[in-house]
Amino acid sequence: MKIQSILIIPLFFIIGTNQLAAETVDTNILEARELVQKFFGSLKNELQSALQEGGPITAISICKLKAPRITKEFSSLSGWYVARTSLKLRNPFNAGDDWENKVLAQFESRKAGGEELNEMEYSEEIMIKDKKIFRYMKAIEVMDLCLNCHGENVKPGISRILKQLYPNDQAIGFKIGDLRGAFTLAKSLSNVDQ
Numbered sequence: 001m002k003i004q005s006i007l008i009i010p011l012f013f014i015i016g017t018n019q020l021a022a023e024t025v026d027t028n029i030l031e032a033r034e035l036v037q038k039f040f041g042s043l044k045n046e047l048q049s050a051l052q053e054g055g056p057i058t059a060i061s062i063c064k065l066k067a068p069r070i071t072k073e074f075s076s077l078s079g080w081y082v083a084r085t086s087l088k089l090r091n092p093f094n095a096g097d098d099w100e101n102k103v104l105a106q107f108e109s110r111k112a113g114g115e116e117l118n119e120m121e122y123s124e125e126i127m128i129k130d131k132k133i134f135r136y137m138k139a140i141e142v143m144d145l146c147l148n149c150h151g152e153n154v155k156p157g158i159s160r161i162l163k164q165l166y167p168n169d170q171a172i173g174f175k176i177g178d179l180r181g182a183f184t185l186a187k188s189l190s191n192v193d194q
């Protein structure tokens with residue numbers, strides 16, 4: 001009986017702590033996934049209703065004004081940093097940092113290797129100075145709706161406005177199924193460890 005409990009306790013302890021470690025990572029990924037779903041939902045809703053009500057030209061101004069606002073709202077409400085980025089940018093303000101650009105390149109090569117974009121994600125814990133940060137990215141796939149403003153045959157009226165607003169626009173010429181960019185999220189883990 002005694003020997004058994006000596007054997008069982010350390011074993012349980014090892015399994016128990018491993019599970020705990022796995023759960024901490026999973027909770028962050030689950031939280032990030034849920035936020036992405038909500039964030040993407042809000043953006044798509046805004047876009048769809050704007051396209052229905054006023055057409056693509058109204059929708060562009062909605063995108064320009066509302067996308068950054070929704071992004072800020074999500075960041076301040078959730079305690080996470082939430083944004084969108086891409087290697088082919090429309091708004092230079094959305095440019096990624098080195099880590100984000102590396103992950104975007106990784107997504108492109110995973111896609112080239114045959115992986116589906118709809119579930120593609122990547123996460124990592126990194127140290128910035130003495131702070132531990134959890135970072136997460138989720139691929140954004142081009143769908144039908146996006147072609148209005150990011151496709152190969154954008155209507156001249158829309159194209160003109162886009163050029164006016166974004167003189168260095170690179171986010172054009174996409175096809176359905178392309179990688180448009182990614183949602184990028186970050187959260188500080190420092191408090192958890194202290």
Ligand code: HEC
Nearest residue numbers: 059060063064084086089090091094145146148149171181
């Ligand atoms: C009505 C036009 C319009 C449609 C439709 C549209 N977008 Fe955009 N998109 C924009 C504009 C304008 C911006 C720049 C927003 C800003 O200034 O932050 C943008 C920016 C982005 C960005 C941020 C990175 C960057 O290049 O600045 C991503 C990612 C993106 N769009 C993805 C999509 C996806 C995916 C779809 C389809 C679900 C889509 N867009 C549909 C107009 C549109």
